[in-house]
Amino acid sequence: MPAVPPKPAAEPLDPLRWGPTFPEAARGTLDDAQLRTNLRRATRTIRDKRLAVTAELPDWEALRDAGAAIKADAMDRLPELLEQLEANVTAHGGTVHWARDAAEANRIVTGLVRAAGAREVVKVKSMATQEIGLNEHLEAEGITAHETDLAELIVQLAGDRPSHILVPAIHRNRDEIRDVFRSQMPGVPDRLTNEPAALAMAAREHLRALFLRADVAISGANLAIAETGTVAVVESEGNGRMCLTLPRTLVTVMGIEKVLPTFRDLEVFLQLLPRSSTGERMNPYTTTWTGVTPGDGPQEFHLVLLDNGRTRALADDVGRQALHCIRCSACLNVCPVYERTGGHAYGSVYPGPIGAILTPQLLGLDDADAATASLPFASTLCGACYDACPVKIDIPTALVHLRDRALHDGGPRRPTAAGAAMGAAAVVLSSGRRFRWALRGAALAGRLLGGRRVRRLPWPGSLWTASRDLPALPARSFRGAWAARVARVSRATRDTPAAPDGRDPRSGERSPGTDGRGRP
Ligand code: SF4
DSSP, rough: OOOSSSSOOOOSSSTSSSSSOOHHHHHHHTOHHHHHHHHHHHHHHHHHHHHHHTTOOHHHHHHHHHHHHHHHHHHHHHHHHHHHHHHHHTTHHHHHHEEHHHHHHHEEEEEEEHHOOOSSSEEEHHHHHHHTTTHHHHHTTEEEEOOOOOHHHHHHHOOOOOSSSSSSTOOOOHHHHHHHHHSSTTTTOOTTSHHHHHHHHHHHHHHHHHHHHEEEEEESSSEETTTTTTTEEEESSSSSHHHHSSEEEEEEEGGGGEEOOGGGHHHHHHHHHOOOHOOOOOEEEEEEESBBTTSSSSSSEEEEOTTHHHHHHHHTGGGGGGGGGOOHHHHHHHHHHHHHHOOGOOOOOSSSHHHHHHHHHHOOSSSSTTTGGGGGGGGGOOOHHHHHHTOOHHHHHHHHHHHHHHTTTOOOOOOHHHHHHHHHHHHTTTTTTHHHHHHHHHHHHHHHTTTBBBBOOOOOTTHHHSSSSSSOOOOSEEEEEEEEEEHHHHHHHSSSOOOSBOOOTTTTOOTTTTTTTTTT
């Protein structure tokens, strides 16, 4: 049997945040050319599809505004809406459980699986269960969890960690997936090719047997409606639909921020989500259920409402926007940092721009030395994530806000390289004279270097070049170039009579400091 390509991410102690700081982890993944190629191809394909289908809708911006407004309203009324949701789920024969943290949620789910007499469960993609490390917990309790979403299945069989919110196996190409199937999926022939159809058929055969024998399914929830007690899952393969309808018992683990006020709100999110995530006009499978229906579908339904740091995030007026996220992954697909480092560098089930603002808030920013505090710095602040987000989460503003909190929350901190570099920049930028001297120094250095890029500077410049290249310095600053131009034009206008409209008779350009009629 062929070997599974290596590079599974390390097994985390806490799925919300594991491993070294972002810059340390990114250094490792940046060396992996294959990983970067896989990521570039995949994110660009999804990105182009998203742009094409969002451009089709004349009211796309109005939809984004509506999504943002509904989410903001839901967060403002969260306790009231959750109680309404609980009442309506219960009224329709379901049971609601409240979990403060991962340990409590894992305990509740394990108890429910045991009560159903099951030793194995099927799962439909759920970030909430990844966040709490449910699979690992169940395994420790002697219960086997089978992922049924194709990408999740690949990640599980490879002993890997997800690298993307929506396409967890985005970092693997078709050859690698074929090798994972051949070596890890029981009954798969050695002659299996890397054709998508062949891979899908192999997975289908493997999963069909699991669906038919499972008594318990565990799912996530994309949305839940307080007004009716309805829960919704959207997916592309139909494997989720099998999980949600075949087993006798259905357990859904849902972050408390997924609640929406009214059924009507669904129309907004069922347009925003598929176009932003997979670039499709509609989700191939949208399953909604309200409690239980005798003789149809699961006969027992449990909804576990998970906090796990969400009320902590809600308390932050700027950062709470992260709770508006509908997990479409559009921000990951446009992020230049994510495209180069991949999801594992973020060391969390929530990678990319949304992970950089969500994870630190779920876990807290109290310890600036913790790897979590490095996440808000994992961005160039280019703003592409804000432009792409279907619910207009202002990620750049939240990043800056969380950077400030990471540096200042909890009193004085041990000096860091970034802090020292920023302190030096503040000294220079707060004085016009110092800034001019710095510009002259930079221009002199630029002339000495002759336009060459600088990779390593001595201290204190090394604080900068340790994590970034220094771009080639121009031989003249903008201010210097502008002053020289003004002097040149003034000389020319002094020597040559000006045209009636104030333009230089030779260059045709208007003299600086004059209006269209040649007046100052
Ligand atoms: S932050 Fe916005 S773009 Fe990113 S995953 Fe969430 S909803 Fe999608």
